[in-house]
Amino acid sequence: MTAYFEFLLRMGDNTLILGHRVSEWCGHAPVIEEDIALANTALDLIGQTQMWLGLAAEVEGKGRKADDLAMLRDAWDFRNVLMVEKPNGDFGQTLMRQFLFDAFHLEMLKGLTTSSEPRVAEIAAKAVKEVQYHVERSGDTVIGLGDGTAESHVRMQDALNLMWPYVGEMFASDDVDAEMLSTGIAPDLTQLRIAFDAHVGAVMADATLTIPDSTFAHKGGKSGFQHTEHLGHILTQMQWLQRAYPRASW
């Protein structure tokens, strides 16, 4: 597996798994506007997945397509960060996860718009417009609920405490990231972290929420070393049709 292929899987698997997670809300959100917003966000993420995994399959050069990568790989071949696998929990937990991911995603995509790989830069330029909308909404909702009622405030602080240990993995650089940086394909994760901390810090202050004083990070998702038990459960649902009826198409 080349570093470039693996990097593209990380991008596409993050959007695929989070897109699937968010789509689980369809028909269940507390109000219709939120239901529509969640479904639209999921749709954008799945659309971006088609571009990232489509390019990954081309780069791999083994005749696979985006659908093969999405529907016919098993858990250990996925390269998404652990945070996006986390179950939806309550609405606040879903929106907290969304905001923390969006804030990372926005900085990553901004950096990728000047990638040395023109195809990567093109996808990023397209996706960044959508993600600007995602982060605006998730940030506003985190502020609204954090600085809301006593009940919503407690739930949002609990959600932040729960999700914070999953932030570090997004910025933890490994050999793949180092190669992406040295070849100019992807931006420097330490620089992204600075922008992320400023953005998230400002939103949490407005939301009257306290960021946990800990740098502990659960890892193993983007390297594929050790996913949470939740990923397998997602795949059983997401891949069921292709597993039961191989090569079925619309």
Add this chain to the structure above:
Amino acid sequence: MKPEITQIWDWLDQVPDPEIPVISVVDLGIVRGVAWDGDTLEVAVTPTYSGCPATSVISMDIETAMIDRGIEKTRIKTQISPPWTTDWLSDKGRAKLEDYGIAPPRTAGGPAHCPRCKSENLDRISQFGSTPCKAQWRCLDCLEPFDYFKCI
């Protein structure tokens, strides 16, 4: 005898957007190029939003419209760069959207006025709407909700 490119643009301007049928795919600004490659017509189309389910329907509608005009071979080329922007909506398309009850996009980030009563007393309900390209707003004078075509 191959039809002229300008003729093909006219024909494409009669293909309606499947979600908002008052405007054409040309009004929407998603047709980025038309060219002959031998006896195959190549139409470059850019998606509005990367996950928009209307994109594949639009490609099919374009092919069908060309077959109806006697062009046997059409190839749809998906082009994502430069990314689609609402700046590419035609003036004709903007006027039609407004007539239809959808406020056209503005760089200011919100509608100029209610498409029904023209009041400027407006409130945003949600940044997201019934399709990826729209947001939900409401008029505080006539009290009607309406769609706003998001500016991206």
